[in-house]
Amino acid sequence: MQYKTQPFLANIAAGVFGGTIFGLYLFMKMVRYGSIHGCWGFVDSIFETAGYESCGAFGTIIGVILGSIIGVIISIKINIKRNYIRFAGWLLLSTIILPFTYGTMMFWPLSNENALLLFAVTLLFVFFSLVSSFAVISMAFVLRRFDRRRTKA
Numbered sequence: 256m257q258y259k260t261q262p263f264l265a266n267i268a269a270g271v272f273g274g275t276i277f278g279l280y281l282f283m284k285m286v287r288y289g290s291i292h293g294c295w296g297f298v299d300s301i302f303e304t305a306g307y308e309s310c311g312a313f314g315t316i317i318g319v320i321l322g323s324i325i326g327v328i329i330s331i332k333i334n335i336k337r338n339y340i341r342f343a344g345w346l347l348l349s350t351i352i353l354p355f356t357y358g359t360m361m362f363w364p365l366s367n368e369n370a371l372l373l374f375a376v377t378l379l380f381v382f383f384s385l386v387s388s389f390a391v392i393s394m395a396f397v398l399r400r401f402d403r404r405r406t407k408a
Contacts, residue, residue, distance in 0.1 A: 263392070266330045268343035270388025272350045273326020275380045278319035279354050285314025319380070323387040327395070350381055 288294075289310025302309040335342055358373040 262335075262339055265335065265339040265343045265346075266327050266392055267385070267388050268346040268350075269326040269330030270323040270391055271326070271381060271384040272346040273329070274319040274323035274384025274387050275350050275354060275377075277322025277325070278315050278380050278384060279357075281314035281318030281321075282311050283314075286311040315380075315383075319383045319387050323384055323391050327388060327391045331395075350384075351377065354380065 285294075286307045289307035293306055294310040294313070298313045299305050299309045302312050304312075354377045355373065358377065
C-alpha cells in the first residue's frame with residue numbers, strides 16, 4: 256500500500272502540534288495539581304518521586320500521547336484537497352511559536368538562562384510529540400491493513 260508523502264507530512268505535523276500543545280498544557284495542570292493536593296500513589300511509585308514532580312511527568316506523557324492521537328485523527332478527518340505542505344508548515348511553525356510565546360509571557364524579564372531553557376523545553380516537547388505521532392500513524396496503518404485482511408477472508 257503506497258501512501259502519498261504530502262498527506263503523511265500533514266498528519267505528522269498535526270500530531271506534533273497536538274502533542275506539544277496538549278503535553279505542555281497537561282504538564283502545567285498536573286504540576287499545579289500535584290503541588291496543591293499531592294499526586295496519586297501509583298503515579299508516585301512509577302516515577303519514584305512525590306508531589307508535583309511525578310504529576311508533571313505523568314501529565315506530560317499522557318498529554319503528548321493523547322494530543323498526538325487527537326491531532327492525527329483531526330487531520331485525517333479534515334478533507335484537505337491541496338496545500339498539504341502549507342498546512343504542515345503552518346502547524347509546525349505554530350508548534351514552535353505558541354509555546355515559546357506563552358513561556359515568554361510567563362517568565363518575562365527573560366535572562367539568557369531562562370530563554371535557553373524555555374527553547375530547549377519546547378524542542379523537547381516537539382521531539383516527544385514527533386515520536387508519538389509516528390507511533391500513532393504506524394498503528395493506524397497496521398490496524399487498517401489488519402482490518403482489510405480480516406474482511407477479505
